[in-house]
Amino acid sequence: MTADADIVEELRAAGLVGEGDVVLEPLTGGVSCDVWKVETASGPIVVKRPLEQLRVAAEWHAPVERGQSEVRWLRRARRVDPRIVPEVLAELPTGHAFAMRFLPGCPVWKDELVAGRVDINFAGAVGRGIAAVHAATANNAADRDAFPNDEMFRALRVDPFLLHVARKDTELAPALNALAADLMSRKIALVHGDVSPKNILVSANGPVFLDAECAVYGDPAFDLAFCTTHLLLKAVWLADHWLTHAADMLVDTYRAGISWEDADGLLLRAGELTAALLLARVEGKSPAPYLTNPEHKRIVRDQARALVLAPQPLDTLVTHWKRTFA
Numbered sequence: 393m394t395a396d397a398d399i400v401e402e403l404r405a406a407g408l409v410g411e412g413d414v415v416l417e418p419l420t421g422g423v424s425c426d427v428w429k430v431e432t433a434s435g436p437i438v439v440k441r442p443l444e445q446l447r448v449a450a451e452w453h454a455p456v457e458r459g460q461s462e463v464r465w466l467r468r469a470r471r472v473d474p475r476i477v478p479e480v481l482a483e484l485p486t487g488h489a490f491a492m493r494f495l496p497g498c499p500v501w502k503d504e505l506v507a508g509r510v511d512i513n514f515a516g517a518v519g520r521g522i523a524a525v526h527a528a529t530a531n532n533a534a535d536r537d538a539f540p541n542d543e544m545f546r547a548l549r550v551d552p553f554l555l556h557v558a559r560k561d562t563e564l565a566p567a568l569n570a571l572a573a574d575l576m577s578r579k580i581a582l583v584h585g586d587v588s589p590k591n592i593l594v595s596a597n598g599p600v601f602l603d604a605e606c607a608v609y610g611d612p613a614f615d616l617a618f619c620t621t622h623l624l625l626k627a628v629w630l631a632d633h634w635l636t637h638a639a640d641m642l643v644d645t646y647r648a649g650i651s652w653e654d655a656d657g658l659l660l661r662a663g664e665l666t667a668a669l670l671l672a673r674v675e676g677k678s679p680a681p682y683l684t685n686p687e688h689k690r691i692v693r694d695q696a697r698a699l700v701l702a703p704q705p706l707d708t709l710v711t712h713w714k715r716t717f718a
């Protein structure tokens with residue numbers, strides 16, 4: 393029996409598909425999972441199963457338990473606002489696979505941005521959505537206990553994005569090591585861990601967040617920084633000034649949702665993290681695949697190195713980026 397046949401059996405056992413033929417149609421995009429679309433009598437569903445070995449050039453190992461973290465995050469975020477995540481339909485017994493409802497007719501935000509359709513208000517809704525999950529879970533012992541994923545977060549985020557660069561760049565190493573230690577030490581709210589435009593669907597009701605395999609109880613500044621980094625890098629790549637406006641809007645609406653701590657402190661941490669993440673996407677283990685132009689890389693590297701050495705609050709950083717790349 394093939395692995396895919398196992399999935400079909402498990403979908404049958406969960407009552408999601410009947411006895412007839414079941415087609416697993418691969419969905420493109422991911423490096424860390426098998427993701428399939430499956431037609432069922434009650435509409436299309438998505439089945440997602442984490443891979444042991446990520447499909448990236450450098451070797452990455454990540455425990456398949458991250459599938460379980462994703463399901464937990466999806467369920468928790470749905471209690472915060474059911475519009476911002478797909479409904480989980482079943483957890484399947486093997487390999488932390490799960491099924492969720494497929495959202496028809498919802499493009500991936502990254503594809504919209506690359507096509508030049510930069511909706512500033514949508515960026516604002518992304519900021520509101522992330523902040524809503526952070527606000528609902530801040531300083532909450534039950535959420536903290538439900539996401540004890542520090543080792544996974546270290547392996548998939550802190551090591552490749554911060555420490556890997558620190559090992560190569562002695563001048564920045566003290567700042568990056570201190571930033572990594574600070575990030576790991578903060579237990580403030582439930583962090584998604586991969587808020588990238590390719591993990592956000594554009595629905596009629598606003599953003600829908602997918603792919604929470606890196607979820608951890610940690611520093612909410614990470615999610616804001618991660619998403620802003622994507623927008624700022626794309627602004628350089630596509631020379632589209634609307635992308636910097638989108639970043640501005642994202643930070644503004646997020647800031648308005650900060651209810652659990654001093655907003656200035658959070659924005660400073662997010663500024664430090666964004667500088668480091670920008671650098672990681674040109675120097676790290678997970679380079680942005682679209683930043684191939686050496687001039688683009690040089691610009692990002694120079695700006696990011698300067699910002700790691702002299703950090704700015706994220707709103708100031710974005711304004712500066714806007715002036716430089718408008």
Ligand SMILES: Nc1ncnc2c1ncn2[C@@H]1O[C@H](COP(=O)(O)OP(=O)(O)O)[C@@H](O)[C@H]1O
Nearest residue numbers: 419421422423424425438478493494495602603
């Ligand atoms: N519930 C869903 N509805 C519609 N499309 C989805 C859904 N879940 C995933 N997809 C599509 O599959 C792609 C990969 O899913 P994702 O959860 O991001 O997996 P990976 O970890 O492999 O990146 C997404 O970019 C999206 O295009």
Ligand SMILES: [Mg+2]
Nearest residue numbers: 422590591603
């Ligand atoms: Mg994804």
